[in-house]
Amino acid sequence: MAQVLEFKLPDLGEGLTEAEIVRWLVEVGDVVAIDQPVVEVETAKAMVEVPCPYGGVVTARFGEEGAELPVGAPLLTVAVGATEASSVSPEPSEPSEPSASSASSVDEESSGGSDSGAESGSGNVLVGYGTGAPAARRRRIRPERAGAPVAPAPAPAPVPVAEPVSVPAAAGGVNGRQGPVAVVSPLVRRLARQHEIDLRRLTGSGPDGLILRADVDSAIRRASDEATETAARPAAEPAVAEAPTAAASPAVASTAAASAAAPAAAERIPLRGVRGAVADKLSRSRSEIPDATCWVDADATELMAARAAMNAASGPSGGPKVSVLALLARICTAALARYPELNSTVDTAAREIVRLPGVHLGFAAQTDRGLVVPVVRDAHTRNAESIGAEIARLTELARTGKLSPAQLTGGTFTLNNYGVFGVDGSTPIINHPEAAMLGVGRIMPKPWVHNGELAVRQVVQLSLTFDHRVCDGGTAGGFLRYVADCVEQPAVLLRTL
The missing domain is CATH 4.10.320.10 (E3-binding domain)
Incomplete structure (x- = not known):
């Protein structure tokens, strides 16, 4: 006798309480194996595929694509052993049709040959966990072709999602x-x-x-x-x-004129998913952190020349090119070593400043899903080439929506290169609970006094927003001035490379 088991949206970790259904990977009637991904969901951190801990036939789905479900809400129901109950020989007039017993053998093979609902579940409902059972091909059970329809046990009360409407x-x-x-x-x-x-x-x-x-x-x-x-x-x-x-x-004419003059209804966009998480973090940053911003213009001509020399020395097949962002990231790690106050956080409950031992450098990346901040782990131990390679890898994952929650959390300092949008300056909002963020504008030719003469130089504006609780303006100004000095004279970095 089939046993219908309910699979609920699991706790995806990182304190997440809800998720939005992006895409169903199975349909009602499909045969699923233990730990086979059944739905793709988006949380406030990333998009993940959720595996089902049961093997059997999907009898119901709960929630349309785009619906938001809380942790613990039903996702789908699976009839474990349902195909075993339909073991009937085919009718003589249709010898070529597959029998229900053959479907049962396929189901047993794909679900690992489990005989009961208790033994069919892996129990590992968290994303990334599984029993290692081989993934089975999806097969649709067609009871009308068998000798007798499948008779599953009574399903739970919630109304299942209807089958998809056919499209031309x-x-x-x-x-x-x-x-x-x-x-x-x-x-x-x-x-x-x-x-x-x-x-x-x-x-x-x-x-x-x-x-x-x-x-x-x-x-x-x-x-x-x-x-x-x-x-x-x-x-x-x-x-x-x-x-x-x-x-x-x-x-009639009067009514038509009044309708034309009436304003259109305002569009309402829910703040949820990544956009909602960003809104909550920025609001919390502004409400909790007494931030201040200082900025300086810097002559980046020598930095651009140094980058060109580095990439030319590597040759056509000497590996990936060093980006400007990678050089700025390396400058930030050197500056944080001199001014560790800015690589810290504030424990408001204990009223303590917590200086962090390592630099996990976040960088802002704009994607179709919104603004995300991937984190380069242990950036203080990396050189410019290593940081650049990691930034490129994380950026590609961000564009495809494949960043894991662990790759989006735990940052201690953020670098925001908004110059790619063609703007010169900004007042960055600190990425809570960090203590500072460095903003970088576009690098463009401007008139500049160089060696006592007016010249056209590559100029960039650097902005530092810092938590005034962790340091005063002197420390923040010293940090920013050191960054600007390294941009203007990259040889300053030789002491720390």
Whole structure:
């Protein structure tokens, strides 16, 4: 007899209490193996695939894509041993149809041959844990082809999610079957829902046909232009034909004018997921940390020349190029060694400043999912080349949404290069609970007094926002001045390299 087991959204760690369903990996009727990923969810930290600890047939799913569920809420139900209950021989008139007993053997093979619900569960419901059972191919159970329908045990009361509505072949899929939509960002999905854009009818401009926000924005503009053209067509007709109606119905004309003058409804966007987590952290930073900002312009001409010399010396096949961000990160670690007050945090409950032994350097990265801050671990032990390689690796993971929660937490100091957006300066908000953030503007040619003469130099503005509880302006100014000196004269770094 089949036993229906309920799998709930597990605790994903890092203090997370909820997650948003991004994409279902199984459908009702699919056969799943122990620890097979069944759903992809987005938390405030990252996107992860959640494995199911049971092996059997999926009988119900709870929650549509885009829905937000709290930890402990039901995700799906699995009928363990359901196919064993349908062991009936095929009808003589259909010798070629597979029997339910053959489906049972496949199910036993894919679920590790478990005989009971208690033995089919791995018990490892946290992401990243599993029994190591081999992943089985997804198979759909079709009871109508068997000699008798499957008779699972009574399922729990919650209403399961309905089967997906069929979509015409032109809308997507392969061979007339509906396929998954190539969308990674939940923000893109939400934007499409708000404007009633069918993602299955879009062709993505990203890698492997990935649908980006720009694709949805283009579809929205096209729909708006078509609506405008449709509304403008009656106005192009001769006014004489409409005159009798307008004269006979002045009240209708008055109502139409009032509707045109009424303001459009405001758009409401939920603050959740990554955007919600960023909003909470920034609000907490401003409410708890008495921050102050100081800034300085620096001549980065020598730094750019040093970078060009480094990359030229490596040759065409000498490895990855050293980026400006990597050099600035190395300068930050050297500055923090001189001014450790800025590599600390404040324990408000104990009223203590906690100076941290190592530098875990965060760097701001803009992605389709919003602003994220990956962390380079033990940056104080790395040289510029090593830091650059790690920044490149983490940036690629951030763009594909594959950063783990551990790679987004634990930073002690943040470097924010907003110059890539074409701006000169800013007043950065400290990444709570850190004590400081260095902001870097764009490097651009400007008139500058060099060796007593006016010249065109590569100038950059550096901004330091710091927690005034951990240090005074003298310490913050000394840190920023040392960073500027290293930018203007990279040879200053030779003492610490």
